[in-house]
Amino acid sequence: MANLKTTFMGLQLDSPIIAGSCGLTADVEKMVKMEEAGVGAVILKSIFEEQINEETTHLFKEGYGVGGGYPEAEDYIKAYIRSNTIQKYVGLVQEAKRRLRIPVIASVNCFSGGEWVTFAKELEEAGADALELNVFILPVNAFQSSSDVENIYFEIVKSIKEQVKIPIMVKISHFFTNLPAFVDKLKAYGADATTLFNRFYEPDIDIESLTIGAASVFSTPAEMRPTLRWTGILAGKDKNLDISASTGVHDGAAIVKLLLAGATTVQLCSVLYERGVEVIGEMNRFIAGWMGSHGFASIADFQGRLSYSSIENPDLYERAQFIKYFSNKQD
Ligand SMILES: Cc1cc2nc3c(=O)[nH]c(=O)nc-3n(C[C@H](O)[C@H](O)[C@H](O)COP(=O)(O)O)c2cc1C
Incomplete structure (x- = not known):
């Protein structure tokens, strides 16, 4: 099989596929099965x-x-x-480290740089190879400026970097006014990688019972589009940015697309619930087969080849409106 090795935030991975943070990664037995299936690393279920x-x-x-x-x-x-x-949680990190050979990334879901940051040190001491910070602040205060909100993210990264030496990845949404500027600053404050993007627990309304509940917790393949766009743009703007692409990845072709756009790693979650961990091996084989048929010997040979700065017409990433399409469309 082709060589699928990749370096992500300085960590050596045998495959660019990472098991994203979810209920499955709170269970060491399941993670052992993921490792056997060929996953490159795991991100543990978050502690909140x-x-x-x-x-x-x-x-x-x-x-x-x-x-x-x-x-x-x-x-x-x-x-x-x-x-x-x-x-x-520390016990989960220790056990995962004991049982797994692949890198184990701990995860904290946070919204402030408060008291909890000292806990990051404990995760590092427990053996975590890296830490993913799932940061989300839903701004509902009309008097809080967007830079005030963004500063909270920077403050979190800065205070965590003061606590630990392991790499930090920041999992974000795409709801920012100027995403390239924001991600650039995250990196300047010390983030070693960004996860693009988190998928949220969304509300939905039942029009019969007139109640509010949760929408589907699982993604669909179509949800990969914003990730593809922003991976391409951000990887093109900064070739040294480590991007972990996430949301809507349901098959090997999606992984190849995201790597071509410039992702360093790709995370899976919904598809692991829906199709089981065996899908990881299937995807690795797909990537290897595709590499073979296109003459690529390593991931580095093609990663970022279709990013924003590598293609002749970067407008394709920027185009947001359908004017031409609709003006020609008759039915
Ligand atoms: C059941 C479930 C639990 C999740 N728990 C977490 C979590 O604890 N921390 C986190 O950062 N993301 C969590 N996520 C989000 C996933 O890591 C991922 O970002 C999201 O599902 C989009 O990826 P997908 O399209 O591959 O599912 C969870 C997702 C699901 C479906």
């Missing part, structure tokens, strides 16, 4: 900043009598619960 905070405040707010009204007792119990949640 609010999971740590809310777990404690909830108990006190709901009036469970926890702490008996004594502030010292409350402080002690809060610290205990916090450390219990943390210990479980």
Whole structure:
């Protein structure tokens, strides 16, 4: 089989395919199966900043009598619960490291550079090879400027970089006014890679019961388009930017497209739930077969070949409107 090795944030991967953070990567047995199937690295299920905070405040707010009204007792119990949640996660990192040969990337879902950042050191000490920060701030305050919101991301990256030496990847959405400028700054603050893009838990409305619930948690292949566009543009603007492409990757062809656009690695999640971990081997074989038939001996031979700066007509990445298409279309 062709050589699928790639270097991502300084880590050596046997395949550019990474198992993205999800429920499956909270289970070491499942991750062992992913490794056997040929995955290049795994990103563990995230520990959530609010999971740590809310777990404690909830108990006190709901009036469970926890702490008996004594502030010292409350402080002690809060610290205990916090450390219990943390210990479980640290245990997951340690066990994954013990059982797996491939790089293990820990993940924190966060929205502030608060108290939790010291926890990153514990993840590093537990053996995590890197850390993915899934940062999302949903701006709903009309008086908060966009630069105030962006500064929170930079503050998080800066404070984490002060805690650890392992590489940091930042998983973001594409809802930024000027994504190239934002990603450039993330890198300047110390981010070693960006994950483009997170897919959110979205609300949906049931028009019969008049209730609000969750939309499908799984992606469709069509959702890969924004990732393809921005991977191509950002990789073209900065050839040294490590991009982990994510969302809507359901087959080997999608991976080849994202690598051609300039991604360094590609993450899978929904497809692992829908088709099982065996899909990883199938995808590796597809990439190898495609490389063979196009005469590429390594990933580096073709990675970024169709990025924004490598093609004759970069407008193809920039074009956002369908004027021509609709003006010619009759039916
Ligand atoms: C059940 C489930 C759980 C997830 N949990 C996390 C998580 O803990 N942290 C995270 O960063 N992303 C999480 N995600 C998002 C995935 O990592 C990924 O970004 C998203 O599903 C888009 O990729 P896909 O199209 O391959 O599914 C989760 C997704 C699913 C479906």
